Amino acid sequence: MQVKKRVAVVGAGMTKFMRRAQETGKELAFEAAKQALDSAEMRMQDVDSVALGSAPDAFDGVHMKGEYLLDGAGGWQKPYSRNFVGGGTGVFSVIHGWWHVASGLFDTCLVVAEEKMSTCLPHPQTAFLTIFDNMIERPLGPNLIWIFALEMHRYMQKHKIPKEQIAQVAVKNKRNALDHPSAQIAKAVTLRDIMNSEVMAWPVQRLDISPVSDGACAVLLASEDVARKITDSPVWIDGVGWNLDTTYWTNRDLYFPRYVANAARMAYGMAGITNPRKQIDFAEPYDPFDYKELHHMEGLLLCRKGEAPKLTKEGVTERDGNLPICPSGGLLGVGNPIAAAGLMKVCELFWQLRGEAGKRQVAGDPRTAVAQAWGDLMQIGTVVVMRS
Amino acid sequence: MKPATPEVSYKELIFEAALEAYADAGVNPRRDVESFVCSSEDFYEGTSIFDEYVPDQIGGVQKPVCTISADGIYSLATAYMQILTGLFDIVAVEAHSKASDIVNISPIYDLALDPIYQRPLGLNANFIAGLEMNAFLHSSKANLTHCNRVIEKNRSNARANPVAMDTTHAPVSRARVLSYPLVMDDVAPLADGAAVVVLAAEEAAKSLREDPVWIKGAGWASDSPTLETRDWDRATYAALAAKQAYRQAKINNPASDIHIAEIDDTYSFKELQHAEALGLCEGRAYEMLEQGAYDLRGELPVNPSGGSLGMGHTLEMSGLVRAIEIVQQLRRSAGRHQVPGEVETGVAQAWRGVPTASGAVVVFSR
Amino acid sequence: MPSQPQGTGLKEEDFEREKVLTVAYQPLAKYSWATGVAISRFLSGLKAGEILGTKCDHCGRIAVPPRIFCELCFKRSAVWVKLPDTGSVNTFSISHIATDTTRLKTPTIPAVIEIDSTRHAGFLHIIGEAKPEEVTMGMRVKAVWADPEKRKGSITDIKYFKPIK
């Protein structure tokens, strides 16, 4: 398939990720947007369009929060719109921006993702009650951890994965995040720390979960001709994919995220990737919980079903391994302001593929990488393939 | 559209609209439709991450489906962009309103106000519409009689539109003041409904039907979201969105190049303000209204469907209702409210309501 | 890569000591969702002590929770079928936290119950009358119904599912 315009990332920005930010959501969005503009030495007046991603309004506590955030995100008197695909939003925001430019309608698009979860009390988790079916699930008093626990347990049981192998992901990502200047809680943990942490909803323990967070990220996209004027080292978005499975999650087998695989196949098809394990140099799969990284490596077809824990155990997914996974530190290490956390993964691809990731830089001059997010009721996969 | 639909769930309401749209387009969603774009806001649904709940009833399971948190015209523009990339040939757009599931809309509108600067005042969000209406009446020569005429025109048009909810026959009254000068009758009443539109790339469209209606341009824009720093005497967001759409559609003189318009009339004065922003008059919109130019049989019919004032306000679906009306008018299949004469080019416009300064415009041609 | 990411992190004490200004707000949005044809009938069925599903007359798949359409064929599926109130555990968890993350004295055991005579169709519910360590995947379970006079047309008209011993 012929895409009308090739699209590049030419700048990226990111705030600190914090448990509670003093900044308003608008101010967080601005800080990230400003950095993205500055990193590309672009002025706002040179930007044609703005795409925003943010997860539920019940976090920030503002109805139509896309409208509320728009001035901080640079949307003043611009074509501006907000996409929303739950936890998949962060990576999807780049896809949303991508079609602004790939369509030929705009030369540039500023993509901003923001989340301010600390506004929501008594705990942001409480808002997650309202993601369940209002007619037949909410009356049971569910919480968000349930669906993760149910999915994780099914995955473990299907492939007979011991909990320790899953916890290894949290050890790796929290260690990787020590090198990330935006990380919320940069703290190394041991396998024992995780296995001894409080049980939330078995098999999910406290340290299996990424920290609740406030923050924002931004990237600047440009069409090929414009990108080459802006920078000598654009990073190309060569594949995009997204896929939404049925709402009826209790009618599916949760052990494998087939919607992620569908989205990956779509993105790989565009990017001409036929053997992802060989052709992809590193990956940033979505890791709000440790098992999700493994689940998503399999969904991204980077290994066989059930094989991801083995690769992790063998060190293949370490930053200096053969297939680095979440060299940023991921959501587990850096923090999880939902939409911003997804876009953070795309920022990481940008910095890594330009060789600008500093202490986090993966070895061996990476050329091709994939970022992925996931969300809704274990339902959506959003995938972006980027090349230097 | 109806004031309430207690007999169906939102999923069932949307399913019926989807069935109808796919039959009209002659497509099988499971086989032919490659991408789906939905429109919703969580607080209108009472569900967080509402995009979870959309794929099944539109045929989108395990397909590229996304939600744009905006009016359906934004989603239409999104689908249009998706097709322009070359990625897809057929894309479906969905929007709906289950306003009758909302016990009371006021606390939801309140949640849209700035929490630091406006919400502490404790006033109904329609005070912003009152302020905007007063600013508009002061800066233009339009008066309350013109607002009444908009209401009467749109209610009258809606009576010929079988899709519209039942409209009152009572004369317009300015007795029930919400926020002076805004009265109850100035406000479009909420309604339930669902809409699905199928877009196709040129070749695919030609193979599907003989009389496709073409999207010639789409635009969307926002003025400052902060009440204090936006333009108060005109709808700059609508003017910017129209400029973008007209540029693509190569429309230089909208007052003559456009033959029919369906524009946002969430509040009566907004129709006049939006008509001016879209360039649907040479001088002021109220003059055109006085001359009857905007009537169903006028030279540039505005809201021949009855608009939201006549049909009912369907939250994020309102703009898509406007767009569907233009498609039907251009196909000459609007029935009793078909406008006379040769209509070749039409424009549909949406506004996201108080307190936003955001909206979208789409231009259609036969 | 920016070396100095921006942001001002606060501690909970900063709020308690009023180091920063805040506005407190209680959202008052309320909803009354029309459950529609399919879920009304499903809930009415529960009130009567029955689990109802819908069968797609195109592909033959039985769906529960029921819907008026088959999302895979995109056809109306209007054939109602009465299903047994037994099934098996597809997956489960042992939850120590409530919706607001406060800790529970006694854990709840949420599970996806696959209802018998369907192919992997089921719904979220709770396991009862079982010790956490006794619950296994694939375990056979049966609905325990609320007393008929206490049923109100809700998913909670099934109190929980208990192991079939």
Place this chain on the structure above:
Amino acid sequence: MSDFLRIEGDFPVHFRYTAGIAGENFLREIKDNGRLVATRCNNCQLNYLPPRIYCERCMSKLEEYVQIENVGVIQSYTVCTQDNEGKQLAEPVNVAFVRFTSAHGGLIHRTSGEVCVGDKVRAVFKDKSSRTGSILDIKYFEKI
């Protein structure tokens, strides 16, 4: 219609909004000094009121605060009859959008009594002791 069941629900959460970096400075100036401050964008020559840490036009970071003279002009006004839940207010409330000549923006607040477009007004603050760092530390605008 009794065949069709309804299920009730809401959002069982509450919110705590920070005023933000610029909002904090703005509200503290009112609380501590009874003054209105804006942030200045030297690039666009605009003084943002209420202040913000960015210029929405050029996306410059704004760190310079300037005092705004407490003399505004009514840009528009309304008389609101309902509260934020849609209930009838005991007394209708006069509200206006007030612009300030040296600022880009203005404030939306109550007025004491009726006003007309073009009227000159000033903000009347609560007694210092009863100010809490809220926009309600301004009691209302009154005609000069």
